[in-house]
Amino acid sequence: MLGNSPDFPARLRAAGLRPTKQRVALARVLFEAGHRHVTAESLHAEVKATRMPVSLATVYNALNQFRDAGLLREVVVAPGRSYFDTNTGHHHHFYVEPDGELHDFPSEKVTIAGLPTPPKGTRLARVDVIVRVRR
Amino acid sequence: MLGNSPDFPARLRAAGLRPTKQRVALARVLFEAGHRHVTAESLHAEVKATRMPVSLATVYNALNQFRDAGLLREVVVAPGRSYFDTNTGHHHHFYVEPDGELHDFPSEKVTIAGLPTPPKGTRLARVDVIVRVRR
DNA sequence: AAGCAGATTAGAACTGTTCTAAAAGCTGCA
DNA sequence: TGCAGCTTTTAGAACAGTTCTAATCTGCTT
Known part of the structure; x- marks a missing residue:
């Protein structure tokens, strides 16, 4: 995947975020594999296991910033x-119900037809499809 | 809609739940309109406004029981x-994003094609489609 | 009417997330 | 390179939503 260069400081800067040690470490864990x-x-x-000390508050901050910057997408499947x-x-x-496992599947083959138009005064932001399965 | 009789005690009993004062009051608010x-x-x-005192814990209990009994469906649209x-x-x-408004739309006209088969060892439970819109 | 299993309650506890204030770090500029 | 200034990090407190606890109460069966 080109455009997915491993130069994390540069990618963070491009997203408008200062490449601090913590953010680079988090980006590495998130995007390297x-x-x-x-x-x-x-x-x-995970990031603590790499011997880079990062507080939980920083992880929350970074996740929210990465999401706002379009580097991540938040998926809501279960309350809380x-x-x-x-x-x-x-x-x-x-979404595998009892254990909370989440798996992607590509949308290429999925087609959704017959969606109603958004309520007046709103524009479509995204369509989420969650296929809930059980063991 | 028949089968939606307003005899709430009977409906609760049919669902395997004792028709206590609190559950009947909650069912009335939920299912009357x-x-x-x-x-x-x-x-x-809402239920407190009807002058029937019900604790918040009972509301949580009842919502979970009603859901387990199939009287309600839980919808997860936002974290927390x-x-x-x-x-x-x-x-x-x-789902109207900033304000948290939720609106139903019928699935009759919606068709989803090309969904992959569930992962091995799992069976399909439900497909949720959430159309996220913004003002 | 009595007994009992099940339901309700207030408040404590818990979980996931955000906030606070102080310390530390990055960046731009001399 | 050194420094100023703003951003980021941090530990811990605070917060929101939900569940738990243990005492009390209630609907149901006999």
Whole structure:
């Protein structure tokens, strides 16, 4: 994937964010490998395991900033827990109900027809499709 | 709509729930008028306004029980807040982003094609479509 | 009417997230 | 390179929404 250069400081700067040690460490964990789904807690645990000390508050700050900058997408599947998805492209989700696992699936083959027009005075922001499955 | 009889005690019993004063009062507020979207807080405020004292804990208990009994459906649209929908039929939602308004739309005309098969060892539970719009 | 399982309650506890104020760090400019 | 100034980080407090606890009460069966 080109355009996904591993120069994290540059990518952060391009997003209007100062490349601090913590943000670079978080970006590395998030974007170095393939697409990821994380929660604040899981990301905090991961980045601490790399021996870079980062507080939980910073993880929350960074996740919100990365999302606002378009680097991440927030996925709401269950009450009281936010997931962040490093895949910001057009796609949908499987959610495995009891265990909280989340999987992407590409939207290329999915077509949704017959959606009504948005209520007056609003414009469409996004269509989320969540396929809930159980074991 | 037949089968939507206003005999709330009977409906609760049919769902396997004792028709206590509080549950009947909550059912009345929820099911007497047309379809509703409520949160625990909003329902609590409404039922208290009917001069029937009900604690917030009971509202939470009842909402969870009603949902488990199939009387309500839980809709997850935003992190940290659960909406409950008295419309348990097949339909989808508009979510107006900044203000948290939720509107039903019927799924009759909506067709979704090309969904992948569920991951191995899982069965489909439900497909949620949330159309997010902004002012 | 009595007994009992189930329901309600107030308040404490818990979970996930945001806020606060102080310390530290990045950046631009001399 | 050194410094000023603004941004970021941090630990911990605060907060919001939800669940739990243990005592009390209520609807149901007998």
